[in-house]
Amino acid sequence: MKILVIEDELQMLENIQQNLEKEKYLVETAQTCEEAQQKIGVYNYDCILLDIGLPDGNGLELLQYLKSQNLMDAVIIVSAKDSLDDKLKGLELGADDYLPKPFYMAELNARIKAVLRRKNFEGNNTIKLANTEIFPEQRRVKIKNKAVELNRKEFDILMYLVANKERLVRKPSLAEHVWGDNIDQADSFEFIYSQIKNLRKKLKTHHSALNIKAVYGIGYKLVVE
Amino acid sequence: MKLLNYTTTYFAFLLLLIITVWALIFYWQMLDEIYDSMDDGLENQKMLVIQKAIKDPSILQKTNFDDGYYTFRKVTKSDKILSHRDQYRDTTMYMLNEDDFEPVRLLESIFRHEDEYYKVKVITSMVEEDDLIEDLFYSILWLYIGMVVSILLLNNFLLKKVWHPFYDLLRKLKNFNIESDQEIHYAETNIEEFKLLNKNVDRLLKKSRESYVNQKQFIENASHELQTPLAISINKLELLLESEHLNEKDISLLADGIQNLERLSKFNKSLLLLSKIENRQFENIETLNINQVLQEIIDSLEDLADLRKINIEFEQQQQLLFEGNKELIFILYVNLIKNAIIHSSKNNRIYINVAQNEVVIQNEGEHSLNTAVIFQRFYKKSGVKSSTGIGLALAKAIADKYELGLHYQFREGHLFLTKFPVNLKNS
Numbered sequence: 001m002k003i004l005v006i007e008d009e010l011q012m013l014e015n016i017q018q019n020l021e022k023e024k025y026l027v028e029t030a031q032t033c034e035e036a037q038q039k040i041g042v043y044n045y046d047c048i049l050l051d052i053g054l055p056d057g058n059g060l061e062l063l064q065y066l067k068s069q070n071l072m073d074a075v076i077i078v079s080a081k082d083s084l085d086d087k088l089k090g091l092e093l094g095a096d097d098y099l100p101k102p103f104y105m106a107e108l109n110a111r112i113k114a115v116l117r118r119k120n121f122e123g124n125n126t127i128k129l130a131n132t133e134i135f136p137e138q139r140r141v142k143i144k145n146k147a148v149e150l151n152r153k154e155f156d157i158l159m160y161l162v163a164n165k166e167r168l169v170r171k172p173s174l175a176e177h178v179w180g181d182n183i184d185q186a187d188s189f190e191f192i193y194s195q196i197k198n199l200r201k202k203l204k205t206h207h208s209a210l211n212i213k214a215v216y217g218i219g220y221k222l223v224v225e
Numbered sequence: 226m227k228l229l230n231y232t233t234t235y236f237a238f239l240l241l242l243i244i245t246v247w248a249l250i251f252y253w254q255m256l257d258e259i260y261d262s263m264d265d266g267l268e269n270q271k272m273l274v275i276q277k278a279i280k281d282p283s284i285l286q287k288t289n290f291d292d293g294y295y296t297f298r299k300v301t302k303s304d305k306i307l308s309h310r311d312q313y314r315d316t317t318m319y320m321l322n323e324d325d326f327e328p329v330r331l332l333e334s335i336f337r338h339e340d341e342y343y344k345v346k347v348i349t350s351m352v353e354e355d356d357l358i359e360d361l362f363y364s365i366l367w368l369y370i371g372m373v374v375s376i377l378l379l380n381n382f383l384l385k386k387v388w389h390p391f392y393d394l395l396r397k398l399k400n401f402n403i404e405s406d407q408e409i410h411y412a413e414t415n416i417e418e419f420k421l422l423n424k425n426v427d428r429l430l431k432k433s434r435e436s437y438v439n440q441k442q443f444i445e446n447a448s449h450e451l452q453t454p455l456a457i458s459i460n461k462l463e464l465l466l467e468s469e470h471l472n473e474k475d476i477s478l479l480a481d482g483i484q485n486l487e488r489l490s491k492f493n494k495s496l497l498l499l500s501k502i503e504n505r506q507f508e509n510i511e512t513l514n515i516n517q518v519l520q521e522i523i524d525s526l527e528d529l530a531d532l533r534k535i536n537i538e539f540e541q542q543q544q545l546l547f548e549g550n551k552e553l554i555f556i557l558y559v560n561l562i563k564n565a566i567i568h569s570s571k572n573n574r575i576y577i578n579v580a581q582n583e584v585v586i587q588n589e590g591e592h593s594l595n596t597a598v599i600f601q602r603f604y605k606k607s608g609v610k611s612s613t614g615i616g617l618a619l620a621k622a623i624a625d626k627y628e629l630g631l632h633y634q635f636r637e638g639h640l641f642l643t644k645f646p647v648n649l650k651n652s
Contacts, residue, residue: 009453009457011461012453012456012460015461015464016460018464019460019464022467101452101456102453102455102456102459102490103456104463105460105463105464153528168466168467170463170466170483179525180525190532191528191529191531194531215476216473216476217477218466218476218477218480
């Protein structure tokens with residue numbers, strides 16, 4: 001899988017690159033519209049991460065160019081302005097998703113996986129991890145071919161951890177993804193625990209190979225045993 | 226005391242003084258003039274009487290004023306007599322018509338007739354000074370009252386008109402709000418001082434507003450600029466956290482670092498949002514069902530409330546519709562409800578009610594909060610560590626933007642009320 005990250009802030013670019021490389025993607029980077037345009041002209045990418053506020057032009061124009069070339073690349077736009085305007089325009093121009101800055105890397109991973117999955121399998125896909133199968137579109141889970149009932153939050157937690165499997169997912173990131181923006185500023189993330197506990201119990205009762213490990217009280221990690 | 230009346234008081238005192246002094250001077254001058262002309266008359270009469278006596282010496286025997294205005298008395302020659310000069314005197318005499326002693330002016334002179342010396346006295350009736358003073362006093366009193374009344378009337382009609390631009394400015398300054406973009410329109414005036422006043426007030430207000438806007442802009446820019454470095458730092462530490470050769474102690478140190486950076490980042494985000502709300506319009510207005518918004522928020526905060534065994538009761542006596550930005554209305558109620566959850570003790574109850582175009586959020590509490598400061602930025606109740614002290618300020622800013630009149634009451638618990646405009650669509 002090849003990903004192009006277009007981001008003018010070098011440090012941020014490095015962070016994203018390192019993070020995505022941990023996910024075993026091939027990562028190319030561009031810091032300007034011009035550089036990005038050259039790379040797009042030469043290579044095909046599975047996914048393009050596009051920051052809208054570029055110094056040499058608006059990222060939306062680049063998006064327009066991409067779509068006019070009829071390239072099938074999945075595009076996720078990123079905007080620091082958390083302006084709804086950019087979001088609406090971007091999605092109208094054919095972007096596949098919108099991610100407001102600042103974001104958690106785990107969130108980025110989840111978004112990229114979701115976009116790629118939709119692109120490559122046109123919605124008809126499953127994620128198979130050892131004895132556990134997940135059907136993202138139907139929001140269903142099967143363990144050892146047996147359907148397991150998960151509530152909305154449990155399913156969201158599982159999906160998020162699967163998208164970041166074998167990696168540390170910190171509590172605030174998980175809370176924001178599953179419970180939404182509203183929950184932040186809460187004095188602790190203890191409320192996550194009860195849902196995790198339920199999910200763990202369900203995975204264990206059905207002998208799933210997936211296990212959710214707590215990491216020193218700062219987050220969780222999904223491991224496939 | 227109003228400026229106009231203030232000057233009137235001064236005027237009244239000053240007038241009293243001026244008129245009194247004037248009256249005294251006037252009185253003396255008038256009296257002087259009266260004496261002068263009386264004395265002239267007396268002198269003339271004296272001369273006429275002497276002439277008459279020369280022609281008709283019989284009248285020289287007249288020694289009292291019984292039926293005339295003159296008397297004669299023979300005097301013996303002496304040095305004193307020779308050096309005698311005409312003498313004017315005030316004296317009193319019984320007046321038949323007044324049945325009283327009245328003042329008279331008397332001229333005493335000595336003349337020689339056929340080697341005899343006679344003292345002649347001529348009188349004329351005089352101004353009755355006490356009457357004169359009384360008359361003068363009343364005239365002046367009326368004059369004084371008349372003047373004070375005129376000044377009062379003048380103040381109330383003329384001066385009021387003249388001072389109109391000033392009072393107009395005062396009224397407008399009273400209603401001036403630095404946060405609103407409303408311009409002050411100054412009243413037209415030809416008076417130099419008021420023109421100057423208007424000009425300077427205008428300059429002052431423009432400057433204040435400018436620095437206020439700049440300051441707000443600065444906060445927005447500063448928090449905007451802080452975002453990226455904060456996000457980069459957090460991301461870098463997160464990557465470090467995943468590195469394999471860290472021991473538990475390192476990880477816990479790192480996690481603490483990240484946690485604090487995240488608090489800073491959250492705080493910064495709220496500050497940025499607050500600045501944005503205050504600085505500009507939020508677009509994307511849609512018709513919102515407030516009940517649905519509240520339900521969504523309650524659902525999303527359910528786990529937080531459950532953890533503290535807090536029961537949220539939601540009563541809906543009405544469906545409330547409102548035109549606004551969904552994100553902002555969300556933030557408004559998330560902050561209010563979360564505030565109620567965080568500040569409630571375990572096993573408490575939170576009651577949310579939608580009725581009569583009002584949304585009431587109530588939680589248990591024993592003492593009233595300090596209403597003067599709860600909506601201020603950075604106001605924190607001690608003991609709640611992770612609160613940024615900006616949640617209620619945010620809620621207030623949003624409510625103010627939409628004129629929802631967010632306010633706090635203590636009625637057997639903490640009540641936060643928002644009032645929606647009466648809308649026919651609301652049922």
